Amino acid sequence: MSLMIQDSVRILQAQGYKVTRPRKQVLGVLDQAQKPLSPYDVQRLLGERGKYLNHVTIYRILDLFCRLNLAHRVLSSGGFVKCILGKKEGCHRFMVCRRCGTIQEFADGGLCREESRLAEDFGFHAEYHLSESYGLCASCYRLEES
Amino acid sequence: MSLMIQDSVRILQAQGYKVTRPRKQVLGVLDQAQKPLSPYDVQRLLGERGKYLNHVTIYRILDLFCRLNLAHRVLSSGGFVKCILGKKEGCHRFMVCRRCGTIQEFADGGLCREESRLAEDFGFHAEYHLSESYGLCASCYRLEES
DNA sequence: TGCTAAATGCAACAACGTTGCAATGGAGTC
DNA sequence: GACTCCATTGCAACGTTGTTGCATTTAGCA
Numbered sequence: 111m112s113l114m115i116q117d118s119v120r121i122l123q124a125q126g127y128k129v130t131r132p133r134k135q136v137l138g139v140l141d142q143a144q145k146p147l148s149p150y151d152v153q154r155l156l157g158e159r160g161k162y163l164n165h166v167t168i169y170r171i172l173d174l175f176c177r178l179n180l181a182h183r184v185l186s187s188g189g190f191v192k193c194i195l196g197k198k199e200g201c202h203r204f205m206v207c208r209r210c211g212t213i214q215e216f217a218d219g220g221l222c223r224e225e226s227r228l229a230e231d232f233g234f235h236a237e238y239h240l241s242e243s244y245g246l247c248a249s250c251y252r253l254e255e256s
Numbered sequence: 257m258s259l260m261i262q263d264s265v266r267i268l269q270a271q272g273y274k275v276t277r278p279r280k281q282v283l284g285v286l287d288q289a290q291k292p293l294s295p296y297d298v299q300r301l302l303g304e305r306g307k308y309l310n311h312v313t314i315y316r317i318l319d320l321f322c323r324l325n326l327a328h329r330v331l332s333s334g335g336f337v338k339c340i341l342g343k344k345e346g347c348h349r350f351m352v353c354r355r356c357g358t359i360q361e362f363a364d365g366g367l368c369r370e371e372s373r374l375a376e377d378f379g380f381h382a383e384y385h386l387s388e389s390y391g392l393c394a395s396c397y398r399l400e401e402s
Numbered sequence: 403t404g405c406t407a408a409a410t411g412c413a414a415c416a417a418c419g420t421t422g423c424a425a426t427g428g429a430g431t432c
Numbered sequence: 433g434a435c436t437c438c439a440t441t442g443c444a445a446c447g448t449t450g451t452t453g454c455a456t457t458t459a460g461c462a
Contacts (some may be wrong), residue, residue, distance in 0.1 A: 128428050128439065150418075164442050169419070171440095185331035186386055188418090205380040218374055225389060228364055231395030234351040240332055242386045243371060249380030274459050275407065296449075310411050315450070334449090400419095403437085403462100410457065426441065429449070 135171025292335025
């Protein structure tokens with residue numbers, strides 16, 4: 111079940127953050143995007159809709175969203191995607207298609223435990239994991255077959 | 257068994273790349289570092305030794321090293337570390353200590369297979385994995401206990 | 403030693419990200 | 433609705449990081 115914009119708004123309010131127009135606009139852009147967006151991407155996309163936001167504001171909003179886990183930063187591209195998993199168990203991971211660039215988020219508690227256990231073998235105490243799988247999504251895989 | 261500078265030099269030659277003074281200097285700096293270095297870090301460290309390299313050159317050298325797997329880019333910090341695993345099976349992963357910043361590289365074939373299998377459940381065909389565990393290394397863990 | 407392609411240096415630029423402070427506006431209260 | 437307060441935004445200026453094109457140098461080889 112994917113998280114809706116309304117859910118995000120509720121989380122903002124519940125944590126004592128204001129629901130401002132810029133925040134709603136950024137939520138809207140993230141919601142429609144299929145791929146990670148840089149802060150400047152967000153600015154451009156809003157611009158195309160005739161809306162203007164200062165880039166500093168966008169940076170701050172995206173930082174906030176990440177702190178609240180409403181969005182995540184995808185490391186391999188440096189962009190941001192909205193979180194669709196909510197509080198699902200385990201670290202949130204990404205599958206990134208190298209052909210079309212689309213992102214799919216997933217989580218798996220077992221994988222997290224296995225990863226932490228391996229780290230223990232080195233005396234390392236893992237607190238969370240960043241993980242991105244790179245390859246081909248289902249539809250691009252079919253296309254590359256032919 | 258950690259990869260030596262000589263091994264890196266041999267790999268450069270074997271692939272038809274020249275073994276230049278700048279490349280040896282960057283290898284030397286990476287070899288001594290305990291943590292990921294940005295290209296500008298490399299430039300500063302060389303500067304402290306009285307050696308000068310243009311930052312563009314450093315970018316190009318680090319890019320080359322990454323292509324040859326002599327070094328890796330650590331995503332969470334954006335810096336580069338030399339690879340100490342060589343051709344060990346499985347994707348090369350990192351454990352990053354949040355306290356002292358040191359890096360430990362490891363690889364585990366089983367974890368890779370499990371990660372790919374999970375992706376298959378979503379119809380995704382993983383080709384490689386980027387993975388960084390964040391937490392406390394053994395010695396920092398002991399310190400935080402007290 | 404001389405040759406040549408590969409590698410480096412340089413200059414200019416483009417993109418990305420941050421800081422401090424003044425102006426604005428969301429949300430509660432009257 | 434009007435008022436108030438403080439979180440939030442806008443603005444300007446700056447700093448860092450990364451890129452491009454072209455002239456110059458140098459590693460490797462004959």
